[in-house]
Amino acid sequence: MDANKGKGDQGMQNPSGQMDRPVSFHFLESMLPKAVKRRVHALKRLQVQCANIEAKFYEEVHDLERKYSALYQPLFDKRRDIVTGTVEPTDEECEWHSDREEEEELAEEVKEKAAIEDAKKEEATPEEDPKGIPEFWLTIFKSVDMLSDMLQEHDEPILKHLKDIQVKFSEPGQPMSFTLEFHFEPNGYFNNAVLTKVYKMKSEPDASDPFSFEGPEIIDCEGCQIDWHKGKDVTVKTIKKKQKHKGRGTVRTVTKQVPNDSFFNFFNPVKASPDGEMDEDSEFTLATDFEIGHFFRERIVPRAVLYFTGEALEDDESFEEEELEEGDEEEQDEEGDEDEDDDGDFDPKA
Amino acid sequence: MDANKGKGDQGMQNPSGQMDRPVSFHFLESMLPKAVKRRVHALKRLQVQCANIEAKFYEEVHDLERKYSALYQPLFDKRRDIVTGTVEPTDEECEWHSDREEEEELAEEVKEKAAIEDAKKEEATPEEDPKGIPEFWLTIFKSVDMLSDMLQEHDEPILKHLKDIQVKFSEPGQPMSFTLEFHFEPNGYFNNAVLTKVYKMKSEPDASDPFSFEGPEIIDCEGCQIDWHKGKDVTVKTIKKKQKHKGRGTVRTVTKQVPNDSFFNFFNPVKASPDGEMDEDSEFTLATDFEIGHFFRERIVPRAVLYFTGEALEDDESFEEEELEEGDEEEQDEEGDEDEDDDGDFDPKA
Numbered sequence: 001m002d003a004n005k006g007k008g009d010q011g012m013q014n015p016s017g018q019m020d021r022p023v024s025f026h027f028l029e030s031m032l033p034k035a036v037k038r039r040v041h042a043l044k045r046l047q048v049q050c051a052n053i054e055a056k057f058y059e060e061v062h063d064l065e066r067k068y069s070a071l072y073q074p075l076f077d078k079r080r081d082i083v084t085g086t087v088e089p090t091d092e093e094c095e096w097h098s099d100r101e102e103e104e105e106l107a108e109e110v111k112e113k114a115a116i117e118d119a120k121k122e123e124a125t126p127e128e129d130p131k132g133i134p135e136f137w138l139t140i141f142k143s144v145d146m147l148s149d150m151l152q153e154h155d156e157p158i159l160k161h162l163k164d165i166q167v168k169f170s171e172p173g174q175p176m177s178f179t180l181e182f183h184f185e186p187n188g189y190f191n192n193a194v195l196t197k198v199y200k201m202k203s204e205p206d207a208s209d210p211f212s213f214e215g216p217e218i219i220d221c222e223g224c225q226i227d228w229h230k231g232k233d234v235t236v237k238t239i240k241k242k243q244k245h246k247g248r249g250t251v252r253t254v255t256k257q258v259p260n261d262s263f264f265n266f267f268n269p270v271k272a273s274p275d276g277e278m279d280e281d282s283e284f285t286l287a288t289d290f291e292i293g294h295f296f297r298e299r300i301v302p303r304a305v306l307y308f309t310g311e312a313l314e315d316d317e318s319f320e321e322e323e324l325e326e327g328d329e330e331e332q333d334e335e336g337d338e339d340e341d342d343d344g345d346f347d348p349k350a
Numbered sequence: 351m352d353a354n355k356g357k358g359d360q361g362m363q364n365p366s367g368q369m370d371r372p373v374s375f376h377f378l379e380s381m382l383p384k385a386v387k388r389r390v391h392a393l394k395r396l397q398v399q400c401a402n403i404e405a406k407f408y409e410e411v412h413d414l415e416r417k418y419s420a421l422y423q424p425l426f427d428k429r430r431d432i433v434t435g436t437v438e439p440t441d442e443e444c445e446w447h448s449d450r451e452e453e454e455e456l457a458e459e460v461k462e463k464a465a466i467e468d469a470k471k472e473e474a475t476p477e478e479d480p481k482g483i484p485e486f487w488l489t490i491f492k493s494v495d496m497l498s499d500m501l502q503e504h505d506e507p508i509l510k511h512l513k514d515i516q517v518k519f520s521e522p523g524q525p526m527s528f529t530l531e532f533h534f535e536p537n538g539y540f541n542n543a544v545l546t547k548v549y550k551m552k553s554e555p556d557a558s559d560p561f562s563f564e565g566p567e568i569i570d571c572e573g574c575q576i577d578w579h580k581g582k583d584v585t586v587k588t589i590k591k592k593q594k595h596k597g598r599g600t601v602r603t604v605t606k607q608v609p610n611d612s613f614f615n616f617f618n619p620v621k622a623s624p625d626g627e628m629d630e631d632s633e634f635t636l637a638t639d640f641e642i643g644h645f646f647r648e649r650i651v652p653r654a655v656l657y658f659t660g661e662a663l664e665d666d667e668s669f670e671e672e673e674l675e676e677g678d679e680e681e682q683d684e685e686g687d688e689d690e691d692d693d694g695d696f697d698p699k700a
Contacts, residue, residue, distance in 0.1 A: 050425055060414055078396055082389050083389075088389075
């Protein structure tokens with residue numbers, strides 16, 4: 001049932017409803033007789049107690065999530081084995097019924113499209129039976145805007161070696177957190193078998209603003225050291241710069257390493273400063289990082305195959321479009337950052 | 351931390367990300383070698399199993415909600431007693447500290463506004479110490495667009511007698527549902543002490559589309575019979591109509607009762623047809639009703655005081671604006687419905 005249309009139907013009956021709304025709660029409270037204002041404050045104190053109970057509720061939900069992740073794990077392991085080709089599913093395991101209306105339609109479309117495609121098939125798929133599901137995770141990275149936005153061409157050959165992504169929850173009694181584990185097969189780029197990103201969460205009302213509490217939120221994250229093979233680190237690039245000797249004025253060319261765009265910067269995030277003092281850019285970057293961590297945990301890992309086939313993309317589309325528009329606005333800033341001439345250790349007037 | 355800006359910052363790095371997305375999953379699947387497509391189908395079967403486990407997870411979350419509603423209840427009872435004036439909170443219970451930065455600012459604003467308002471105070475609040483918190487729930491109904499949209503002038507005197515709204519969850523083992531209880535003090539309009547609205551929920555993947563499962567959803571609702579005092583039923587209005595005798599052509603005036611806009615129609619909802627065959631209007635209306643039921647349960651009842659003061663309104667604002675726009679579009683349909691001349695049992699050509 002379409003909720004938006006529903007909202008419309010309801011919005012209709014009294015479009016001027018907004019008029020009735022108090023200008024602001026300070027205003028309304030200031031209008032109240034002392035005795036009543038006093039009682040409202042009592043209700044607010046009760047509301048703070050509610051927020052604290054709510055925090056406990058979300059901790060128990062987190063425990064439930066931990067319990068259920070154990071129930072999902074065998075299915076996810078099976079997924080990994082099929083993706084990597086370690087296991088070949090039986091015919092029964094591969095039966096995908098089309099006995100339901102919807103799916104029959106899909107099946108039809110598939111056949112038509114397949115027919116059209118059959119010609120190209122050869123070059124599209126040189127080898128008729130590759131191992132497992134080739135480029136399973138890379139395809140997902142390319143399909144999901146939030147990830148493709150981070151993805152650089154030089155990341156793609158590396159991500160072809162990504163075998164699995166897992167979510168691990170913190171142990172009972174430990175501070176609330178979850179860890180994203182990126183499992184790689186042996187590859188020519190780094191020695192790590194697993195790259196990890198830990199997201200620390202908080203499930204308690206903010207003392208300064210208890211009413212804004214809406215459940216656990218990510219408050220910090222931690223990456224990991226990538227043990228790159230020599231010259232394989234895609235997160236840095238070497239640039240040549242002319243340097244003028246302050247005294248003699250002679251000019252020499254030096255090479256230096258500067259940060260390079262790459263998905264693998266995901267494992268070297270900005271540090272959230274405890275005092276909350278951060279420049280806007282870092283704040284944006286960190287907020288984005290939190291979004292992505294949450295998206296891996298909530299959507300990508302639990303339903304990877306639907307992102308591989310594209311079935312899950314429709315749901316997230318509107319959200320992603322939003323994302324892109326804003327992305328365009330931001331573009332200039334980034335170019336600014338990449339501008340080498342701003343580099344401090346070179347002084348033209350000397 | 352501003353997530354949207356974050357998204358922007360991220361959207362920037364590769365605005366063309368969308369290009370990489372497969373046109374459609376039927377298309378992509380049709381491109382895959384048979385052996386690979388077969389494995390993808392195996393993953394889809396695993397994904398269906400995940401959806402079924404997820405359904406169990408949400409049932410356990412529902413149990414948790416039931417458990418916690420018992421923990422909230424004493425606080426909500428206290429709220430009711432303060433609102434109705436049955437209990438006068440102690441000074442300690444009314445202490446509302448302004449020792450935190452944010453709140454000090456608020457306090458300042460309050461003082462200023464209060465000063466401005468002091469003059470008007472007398473007429474604004476004739477009686478300096480009313481009982482409890484007068485019009486607590488009515489104020490909320492007027493403040494929240496989703497509710498004020500249903501509210502009619504003739505509903506307001508009735509809602510002044512609303513003492514409390516409670517949410518009751520279905521018993522363990524029973525089908526998942528929740529009941530909204532509207533508790534009224536004795537009043538001159540109807541005999542019911544409590545008006546109820548039951549929302550039935552479903553927490554299992556739809557067989558025809560298991561991947562769209564995102565947790566429990568409301569599937570049906572049931573109102574209650576309101577035992578109106580004679581002539582007090584605001585959900586109907588009496589209209590006069592001229593009626594021409596088919597044979598003799600004499601004209602007489604008859605009065606008939608027709609439905610009337612009122613919040614209290616909330617307790618006489620459209621029936622969801624089991625086969626899902628419904629006309630658009632009814633579908634809209636029902637979708638809206640589900641929205642409202644959910645909103646009462648999730649927002650209004652748990653944090654009523656914040657809607658009374660307006661503190662909670664900012665959060666919902668964007669959502670409500672959306673709502674209003676769509677509402678305007680719909681307006682004509684409604685006027686159509688209210689047009690009495692369309693009435694069937696009067697035939698001008700006879």
